[in-house]
Amino acid sequence: MAFLHESHEQDSVVIPVPPERNCFLDVTDSSDIEEGILDDLELNPFDGLPYSSRFYNLLRQREELPIWKMKYAFVESLLHNQIVVVSGGAKSGKSSQIPQWCAEYCLSVHYQHGVVVCTQVQKQAAAWLAMRVADEMDVNIGHEVGYVVPLENCCTNETILRYCTDDMLLREMMSNTLLSGYGVVIIDEVYQRSVSTDVLLGLLKDIVVSRPELKVVIITSPDLSSKLVSYYGNVPVIEVAHTYSVEVVYSSGIQRDYFFSAVRLLFEIHHTKEKGDIVVFLACEQEIKRAYELIKHEGSHINPDLGELVPIPLYPHQNTLEPLPCEGEDRGCKDHKRKVVLTTSFGESLIWMSNIYFVIDVGVERRKVYNARIRAESLVMQPVSKARAEMRKQILGSSPSGKMFCLYTEEFTQNEMKTFLPAKIKESNLTSMVLFLKRMDIAGLGRCEFINRPDPESLMQALEDLDYLAALDDDGNLSEYGIIMSEFPLDPQLSKSILAACEFDCVDEMLTLAAMVTAPNCFMDPSPGAEEADTTHRTKFLHSDGDHFTLIQIYKEYEHIKKNRRRQYDIEKWCQDYFLNLTALETAQVIRTELLDIMKRIELPISEPAFGSEENVQNIKKSLLSGYFMQIARDVDGLGNYIMLTHKQVAQLHPFSGYCNSHKIPEWVLFHEFSVSDKSCIRITSEISPDLFVQFAPQYYFSNLPPSESKEILQKALDYASPTFQRHQEEDVYDDYAASSAEQRCIIQ
Numbered sequence: 001m002a003f004l005h006e007s008h009e010q011d012s013v014v015i016p017v018p019p020e021r022n023c024f025l026d027v028t029d030s031s032d033i034e035e036g037i038l039d040d041l042e043l044n045p046f047d048g049l050p051y052s053s054r055f056y057n058l059l060r061q062r063e064e065l066p067i068w069k070m071k072y073a074f075v076e077s078l079l080h081n082q083i084v085v086v087s088g089g090a091k092s093g094k095s096s097q098i099p100q101w102c103a104e105y106c107l108s109v110h111y112q113h114g115v116v117v118c119t120q121v122q123k124q125a126a127a128w129l130a131m132r133v134a135d136e137m138d139v140n141i142g143h144e145v146g147y148v149v150p151l152e153n154c155c156t157n158e159t160i161l162r163y164c165t166d167d168m169l170l171r172e173m174m175s176n177t178l179l180s181g182y183g184v185v186i187i188d189e190v191y192q193r194s195v196s197t198d199v200l201l202g203l204l205k206d207i208v209v210s211r212p213e214l215k216v217v218i219i220t221s222p223d224l225s226s227k228l229v230s231y232y233g234n235v236p237v238i239e240v241a242h243t244y245s246v247e248v249v250y251s252s253g254i255q256r257d258y259f260f261s262a263v264r265l266l267f268e269i270h271h272t273k274e275k276g277d278i279v280v281f282l283a284c285e286q287e288i289k290r291a292y293e294l295i296k297h298e299g300s301h302i303n304p305d306l307g308e309l310v311p312i313p314l315y316p317h318q319n320t321l322e323p324l325p326c327e328g329e330d331r332g333c334k335d336h337k338r339k340v341v342l343t344t345s346f347g348e349s350l351i352w353m354s355n356i357y358f359v360i361d362v363g364v365e366r367r368k369v370y371n372a373r374i375r376a377e378s379l380v381m382q383p384v385s386k387a388r389a390e391m392r393k394q395i396l397g398s399s400p401s402g403k404m405f406c407l408y409t410e411e412f413t414q415n416e417m418k419t420f421l422p423a424k425i426k427e428s429n430l431t432s433m434v435l436f437l438k439r440m441d442i443a444g445l446g447r448c449e450f451i452n453r454p455d456p457e458s459l460m461q462a463l464e465d466l467d468y469l470a471a472l473d474d475d476g477n478l479s480e481y482g483i484i485m486s487e488f489p490l491d492p493q494l495s496k497s498i499l500a501a502c503e504f505d506c507v508d509e510m511l512t513l514a515a516m517v518t519a520p521n522c523f524m525d526p527s528p529g530a531e532e533a534d535t536t537h538r539t540k541f542l543h544s545d546g547d548h549f550t551l552i553q554i555y556k557e558y559e560h561i562k563k564n565r566r567r568q569y570d571i572e573k574w575c576q577d578y579f580l581n582l583t584a585l586e587t588a589q590v591i592r593t594e595l596l597d598i599m600k601r602i603e604l605p606i607s608e609p610a611f612g613s614e615e616n617v618q619n620i621k622k623s624l625l626s627g628y629f630m631q632i633a634r635d636v637d638g639l640g641n642y643i644m645l646t647h648k649q650v651a652q653l654h655p656f657s658g659y660c661n662s663h664k665i666p667e668w669v670l671f672h673e674f675s676v677s678d679k680s681c682i683r684i685t686s687e688i689s690p691d692l693f694v695q696f697a698p699q700y701y702f703s704n705l706p707p708s709e710s711k712e713i714l715q716k717a718l719d720y721a722s723p724t725f726q727r728h729q730e731e732d733v734y735d736d737y738a739a740s741s742a743e744q745r746c747i748i749q
Contacts, residue, residue: 045107046137046144046160055138062136065093067240071101077236078105078184082208083216085232087225088240090348090394094219095125095188096133102184102217103137103161113183113213115159119166121189121197122316123149125349126163130154132352133161150489151590166196170436171489177443178207183215189349190220190228191387193423195433202448203440205232223387223419231451246393247403250410258362258407259287263294265405266340269358270302270309276357276402277339279395281347283381284366288313288342295340307336316346345384348391357401361392363408363417369427371676372461374649375630377429379677385421386413425454431492434462435471438478439486468630468701469496487602488595490514497627498595504619505607507599509552513620515592516551517672517684520584523656540578542658545617546669546686548624550658552611555592558585621670621688622696628670629697633682634710635667642669642682645710649676654683668693690717 044051062068067088077084078101088094099118106116120126130147139145146155148164155162164172166187172179179185187200204216218228222239229237255261259282266278282288295311302309341351345365365384368377389406396402406413425433437448466472469492471482478486485495494514501510516522541557543549561574575582599606610616633642633651640659642651651674653659659666672684694702694717702718705711 044138046103047139049138051138054135058136062093062097065097066242067093067097070238070240071097074098074101074238075105077238078102078215078217081236082212082214083218083232083235085218085220085225085228085235085237086240087220087222087237089222089242090391091352092240092242092394094240095120095129095349096136098217098219099129099161099163099186100133100137102186102215105215106160106183109183111160111183114179114181116161116184116186117169117179117182118161118163118186118188119169119197119200120163120349121166121192121194122346122350123152123165124316125189126165127152127154128350128352130161130163133163137161151587151594166194166200167489170196170199173203174436174439174486177440178211179214180211183213184217185214186217186219188219190218191224191391192346192349193420193425195425195428195430198423198425198450198452199433199436199448201228201231202450205449206447221387221391223390227451242394245402246396247401248393248406249403250406250413251408253409254412255362255407258283258364259290261407262360262362263291265360265407266295266309266358267298270306270338273306274357277341277353277355278358278360279341279343279351279356279392280360280362281384281392282342282344282362283364284344284379285315285317288315288344291342295342307338310337310339312339312341314341314343314347314350316344316350345388348388348395351395356396357403359392359395359402359404361389361404361406361408363389363406363412367421367427370429370458372429372455372458374644374647374674374676375429375461376649376674376676376680379675382421383408383412383417386417386419388421389413389417423452425450426452426458428458429462430454430458431462431465434459435466435478435482435486435492438466438472438482442478442483465630466492468698469493469627470698471496484602484604487598490518490595493627493630494518495627497623498599499604500623500626501607501619502605504622506610506616506619506623507605507607508609509611509616509620510623511592511595511599512552512555512588513548514595515588516555518591519588520581521656522551522554522581522584522588524579524581539661542662544662544664545621546666547656547658547684548620548672548686549617551684552620554580555585555588556611559589618692621686621692624670624686625688625692625696628672629693629701631671631674632688632693633669633671633685634713635665635669636709638665640665643708643710644674645705645708647706648708649674649680651680651682653685654681657683657685659685690714694718 042051043049044055074084074086086094086098095118099116102116102118106114118129120129126147126149130145131141134141134145137145142154143156143158145161146153146159146163148155148162148168150165150168169179169185185204187197187204190197190201201218208214208216218232220228225237225239229235262280262282266280269278280291282291292311292313295309299309299311339353339355341347341353341356343351345367361384363383364381367380367382369380370377393404396404433454441447463472463476466482469481469485471479471485471492473479481496481499484499485492488495488498490498494517498507498510498514501507541550541554543553558571558580561571565571565574572582574580575585596606630646632645634645635641636643640652642653643649644651666685666687668688668690669682669685670688671682674680674682690713694714702711702714
């Protein structure tokens with residue numbers, strides 16, 4: 001591919017630390033302030049108001065951070081270099097202090113080159129850091145400091161420091177290719193190696209050439225710094241020393257059940273009456289929920305003299321913004337409370353509590369790995385990396401007697417743990433990434449030199465899928481359809497289905513469906529003993545034509561309840577009665593609003609609601625097939641054993657499927673997602689007919705399918721079909737409409 005190139009390694013430059021500090025702004029150190037005496041005339045340069053006493057209190061705390069000793073070195077590097085790498089461990093303060101110093105730099109040059117943006121991988125980190133930094137800078141959140149995350153924009157035109165997720169900055173580049181509004185771009189949490197982060201790192205190599213005035217700061221862990229310095233070519237690196245004394249206790253043998261070993265150990269720690277909070281790193285988010293319920297249940301039987309155990313579930317990949325666990329909330333309480341933070345990999349950067357004295361690490365994680373050949377994600381249990389294990393030690397920070405309990409042997413660390421796990425760009429579906437890079441190629445920025453080359457098979461599959469979806473023209477460039485598809489923050493297949501819905505007059509329903517499948521799962525696991533009630537209540541929403549229609553029906557009922565019942569209590573009770581996730585439904589509503597705004601912005605037609613009619617059902621299926629013709633399966637034995645049309649992988653219906661409750665086993669289904677885990681399953685399925693498939697699947701896709709009994713059945717349906725249906729009608733459906741207005745609607749600014 002044209003946008004793939006290898007990088008070349010060069011030597012790094014380490015900046016020495018001068019004895020004197022020099023800053024962009026003359027901000028008085030707390031050591032120069034007499035206790036209780038503040039200069040009322042000292043003004044905050046960011047908002048022109050006098051500093052509050054809280055500013056000076058927080059300044060004292062900031063000066064204790066390990067990163068603070070490197071302020072002068074960082075300032076000098078930023079002044080004299082275009083790219084600076086900052087290397088440091090967890091809890092060193094780099095994610096909160098570096099952006100503030102960059103804001104001081106932009107202020108010192110009067111924002112002539114722009115403001116500051118700092119990326120995060122997780123939306124919780126972006127929001128929490130913005131609130132924390134606004135407090136430290138003594139300014140208002142949402143004004144001088146803000147954040148932009150999926151479905152929420154807490155910024156104004158006057159915001160001088162914004163935190164955002166890496167994928168949101170990529171979407172901003174679609175209309176602002178060179179990031180011209182920013183004077184400093186900070187890429188944080190590089191060690192997590194998300195797909196969006198790797199794409200940003202690659203594109204910035206070209207952007208800095210086009211914008212010599214732009215400053216780029218890369219914040220990473222020590223183990224990755226040398227690779228990044230070589231990648232960008234002889235750039236300075238600021239190394240943050242992190243002095244901590246941690247007692248590491250390894251297990252004497254392999255734990256048969258690491259989960260219960262971890263839970264048992266935290267109770268043993270609690271019974272010792274040693275002070276300090278606990279962090280437990282588990283393998284997956286399902287284990288967080290199990291541990292939370294166990295602690296809640298067993299904690300009620302603990303001797304009150306030991307104090308209360310307060311479990312805090314921390315889900316790194318959740319879509320909702322939960323309050324940050326912090327100190328001080330229990331002050332004044334008579335009884336001692338010990339917090340137990342339950343999290344998984346990628347939760348390290350979200351833990352900012354300072355009273356942590358114990359870390360329990362199970363040493364393994366359940367990781368999603370995409371298989372391009374079968375177009376499915378597999379859940380793989382594997383050891384965490386040595387770099388991540390080291391970061392978990394740093395969670396203890398400056399705790400004088402911190403202990404880390406590793407539920408694995410020291411030999412396991414040396415022999416089984418890799419230094420780094422593969423970057424996500426090597427383990428993910430790359431279709432959306434390739435679509436984005438094709439969009440950037442229109443603006444002359446599609447060439448992307450990755451730190452690690454993506455898997456060639458995944459790239460070829462992504463290009464093939466985009467070609468099948470008519471997102472590419474004959475020359476391999478983005479087509480008019482592809483340009484419109486790239487406007488939506490969705491999977492390309494879902495974007496194509498929305499475009500098809502414009503022709504089939506079912507846009508209202510397709511937007512609802514797109515929101516529901518993008519939001520978290522709306523079905524909640526019933527509590528023990530309530531399984532029968534769950535099954536009975538869930539049948540209320542079942543639609544005979546499949547799960548896609550069930551989701552639309554649930555959302556419409558939710559909207560009706562919300563519109564006609566004013567009290568929030570009524571909505572919550574309705575969700576509880578039918579085992580529905582209120583947060584997921586609220587998220588779907590926000591997503592739908594955003595998608596509707598995009599439709600209006602690019603002037604696509606929006607049909608009136610018509611859900612319930614037979615014609616509408618058929619139109620929705622046609623729209624779905626236009627995007628998901630590659631995700632078709634056939635029941636081969638009448639027992640619910642489905643074989644994928646594209647390969648011989650076998651899967652069953654997901655337990656939440658309405659077909660499991662209705663005892664109806666359709667022969668042919670279109671599915672939204674296929675995952676391979678302990679039990680391979682297809683999720684969100686709806687019945688289709690072979691006739692409808694051959695009508696809407698591209699002929700060149702059908703001809704490339706491997707020989708099978710399913711293909712023979714489809715070929716017979718094709719032979720019996722009317723000649724007008726013997727080729728895919730997609731181009732004829734869209735050509736007149738797209739040719740007249742697509743180019744004008746989707747022009748890159």
